Amino acid sequence: MKKTIFSVAAATLMLCAAVGVSACTGPNTQGGTALSVYAPDGAPALALANLIAGEEKETGNFSYDVHVVDAGTIVTYVTGESPAADFCVLPVNAASLKLGTGETYRMLGTVTNGNLFFLSGEEGEQLTSQNLADALTGKKVGVVRLSDVPGLTLQATLAGRGIPYRILPSAGEEGDADKVNLIAFAPEDVTPAGGCDYYLCPEPAASVKIKGTSTTAKPFKMAGDLQELYGEGGYPQAVMVAKKSVIEQHSEAVGEMISYLTKSENYLSETDAATLVSLLDGKRTAGLAPSFTAANLTPEVVAHCSVRFTASKDCKGKVNAFLAELMGVNGSAAAAVSDDFYYLG
Numbered sequence: 001m002k003k004t005i006f007s008v009a010a011a012t013l014m015l016c017a018a019v020g021v022s023a024c025t026g027p028n029t030q031g032g033t034a035l036s037v038y039a040p041d042g043a044p045a046l047a048l049a050n051l052i053a054g055e056e057k058e059t060g061n062f063s064y065d066v067h068v069v070d071a072g073t074i075v076t077y078v079t080g081e082s083p084a085a086d087f088c089v090l091p092v093n094a095a096s097l098k099l100g101t102g103e104t105y106r107m108l109g110t111v112t113n114g115n116l117f118f119l120s121g122e123e124g125e126q127l128t129s130q131n132l133a134d135a136l137t138g139k140k141v142g143v144v145r146l147s148d149v150p151g152l153t154l155q156a157t158l159a160g161r162g163i164p165y166r167i168l169p170s171a172g173e174e175g176d177a178d179k180v181n182l183i184a185f186a187p188e189d190v191t192p193a194g195g196c197d198y199y200l201c202p203e204p205a206a207s208v209k210i211k212g213t214s215t216t217a218k219p220f221k222m223a224g225d226l227q228e229l230y231g232e233g234g235y236p237q238a239v240m241v242a243k244k245s246v247i248e249q250h251s252e253a254v255g256e257m258i259s260y261l262t263k264s265e266n267y268l269s270e271t272d273a274a275t276l277v278s279l280l281d282g283k284r285t286a287g288l289a290p291s292f293t294a295a296n297l298t299p300e301v302v303a304h305c306s307v308r309f310t311a312s313k314d315c316k317g318k319v320n321a322f323l324a325e326l327m328g329v330n331g332s333a334a335a336a337v338s339d340d341f342y343y344l345g
Helices: 002-019 049-055 071-077 092-099 132-136 149-160 205-213 226-230 244-249 251-262 264-270 273-281 299-304 312-329
Strands: 033-040 062-069 087-091 105-112 116-120 140-144 165-168 180-185 198-202 221-225 238-243 307-311
Touching: 033 071, 033 251, 049 062, 049 251, 049 264, 049 273, 062 071, 062 251, 071 087, 071 092, 087 092, 087 105, 092 105, 092 149, 092 238, 092 312, 105 244, 105 251, 105 312, 116 149, 116 205, 116 226, 140 149, 149 165, 149 180, 149 198, 149 226, 149 312, 198 205, 205 221, 205 299, 221 226, 238 244, 238 251, 244 251, 251 264, 251 307, 264 299, 264 307, 273 299, 307 312
Parallel strands: 033 062, 033 087, 140 180, 140 198, 165 180
Antiparallel strands: 087 238, 105 238, 105 307, 116 198, 116 221
């Protein structure tokens, strides 16, 4: 008997090695089915906190092996001949570019709705829908990840309001008096002495910058909410996708996943920051510096991460419109997706 058990285990390990351990959907310790779940560190990973907490108590037909990974590698878990992820959270534009046909993965819904905020010195106006054009025209705005979704969303928001803008190579360049002047900034270079009137930063970096400059001669203040300026409850930032074969073979697991995600917003609002940090720490890739720590994760930061699940059937139109806006700014930044991409069950 021991030899037989060993042989089965060895065969399973060899199979997993052949296709990638995480790609191997197999039995869990309770005799059910283990499914792999991947998310990039940061706000998207917060969407899985309720799932992680639930997994510590569940002994049902399915278990979920959660991995919090470097954001720069997330698409590798849903691409290739044998994709590792059964479920995956990734930026909506990356999902459209890599998975938009719906042949291998389908989108269950959006899980985050933007975490970008404006910082300014004390003299900067608070940005609102009413004063955005007047407040930003002729000003310099440093943008973290200007060429990615944060910067593209800002550009789409400006374009949608008919506000002209220009991209400058550096803060030292002279800007146009009749345009909003955008400059790419690395997070570490966002300082009150950086040469810009405003900066657009994601959480938790925005709150960290405010706290870190609070006792200096020129402190930062929160000066605006891009999600509010974009409108309609923010923009579809990150989405959850499920492998098509999992949807076909394990519909119950898909229902469980959607249930966990639907309850995420309430779970985050009711759970202390230390618990959330601990949950994510237990799933993060070894050696990866955490986006959230006990020092920077506060209830306000959690709220600013806009974790809220909307099923595909309810957000399909908004996602299609947002992708079109991104392509209007940069034709290669996103792609139109097929109807098969959306899981409408």
